[in-house]
Amino acid sequence: MNLFSDIRALVVESLEAMVGEGALPEGLSFDNVTVEPPRDAAHGDMATNAAMVLAKPAKQKPRDIAEALAARLLADARIVKAEVAGPGFLNLRLDTGVWAGLVETVLTTDGYGQSTMGAGQKVNVEYVSANPTGPLHVGHTRGAVFGDALASLLEYAGHVVTREYYINDGGAQVDVLARSTYERYREALGHTPEIGEGLYPGDYLVPVGKALAELKGDVWLDQPESVWLDEVREYATAQMMDLIRADLKSLGVEMDVFFSEKSLYGTGRIEAALAALDAKGLIYEGVLAPPKGKLPEDWEPREQTLFKSTDHGDDVDRPVKKSDGAWTYFAPDIAYHFDKVERGFDALIDIFGADHGGYVKRMKAAVSALSDGKVPLDVKLTQLVKLFKNGEPFKMSKRAGTFVTLRDVVDQVGPDVTRFVMLTRKNDASLDFDFDKVLEQSRENPVFYVQYAHARVHSVLRKADALGVTLVDQPALVDEAELAVAKKLAEWPRLVEIAARTHEPHRIAFYLYELASEFHALWNRGNDKPELRFLQEGDLAATAAKIALPRAVAVVISAGLGILGVTPAEEMR
């Protein structure tokens, strides 16, 4: 149920009738006809641009079309007013009964706002994908929250979603992890660890080294790397993934698939992916032209195996093999995305940190080539999170060991606040995260503000329950403030579809803030007008009718917070 699409259907129906009568010419496209909430509530409840869009192709004046359309729409019981305004807008006023009906729908429909837009399409959302070399930090947190909310949003809009994490366990950095762990292993056996430049100094490896010492004894002491590297790497990587899984769980993020990069090596899968590209004539041996502008110090032309990504929108072709014949990091990435394509997803979404913006074009080129342009890949970049403490920038240094982990954030402010705050900004805008402000209980803090609205509803419900009110689903809407809330509720399904289509979960957070705002306004109006209070003294029937609206608000807030992965609070503490 989406009131806006219902009314749009009515508009299109009316336009078709006009065509049938010869009032409009045949063959018009109504695709661009929209029915939207007007910017200014004084303009009415909904506005359609039909007359302006059709004026040119129909060779008629917008005003004439609008007036003919208005006359038809008024025949529908739902439309009480239709007036032409501005350059040719048709402003519609809906019958109060429509809004009451909407509130009833919210209360009686299972999953009001859920959409079938996705039509069961299989979507793969890959996010976090941090190197398995240590705990997740703040930057990963934003990617985790964003990816998870986007995945939920797409599910809510009718897609079948797979949440996936790509483990970069095939490259040099896991060797570094192994060497770092080895030093902790030595340390556990009483030696002084030699953690030189380029090794990971974090003490999260201390227990790993200790466990290894208990497991293996001293057999690896004073042994060359060739003896222990493989085993230590495998052990440490597994430990780090356990750590990461636990970090994610503390945020409420659970992946469906953890995909190992290493599983691509030595199994012919990279070769297969490149063979697929080769079969399309997209692999060749060649020398890349040096970049324009200042040359890198050690530039020298080299012949390499290249992927002709420029055929699919990239700026330059990309090497898939190094000059020594080994794969570049890009090769397994291609194989990984080839695997996703072969698993039959209808759409792929990758979420990267903004510092990986440079890889977007080549990944899109690869997926385009591998799927013959049939599987779209959308890459969303998440910008920096700037940390503050009491208004002051929070200094982070990896060297000094003062970098802030996901755990630090979740432990201090909790998963709900972390998630909501991370979603109060567009993904491609940087985000200020102040440890004190996010816990503040004021309008300035959207988490609190939305939760407060939800808690207020439940406060009313508790009281109503104590009074013995029997709930009814038909509201009595009279005041403008009540109607304003109902109208906001009507926007919810439409907003879900817009947010899902644009892959922008932050729109949900902003909507919830607006809904909460309308609700708080109504609440306060009860101060001046006792007849607007939800609890009507001594009148259980009136109370039941009054609390239908706040109940509907709670339903939508609860659904919206659910998408964001935030628990709706029934009480503020």
Place this chain on the structure above:
RNA sequence: GCACCCGUAGCUCAGCUGGAUAGAGCGCUGCCCUCCGAAGGCAGAGGUCUCGCGUUCGAAUCGCGACGGGUGCACCA
């Protein structure tokens, strides 16, 4: 030098596949608790949407070009 992202009120930011007089919070001014949770609400002041050209009935939104900020730019993953 090239690519991508960003530029909206004093500050932090929304702005719907292009729609009407561009919105919210903070801050500033003034109001509202014998009343369901004032942890709230109402009202006011504050704008050449960085600039220019173009497309369009209509541009903050689309295209081109400047300017300003961020990020990334051959074998490292």
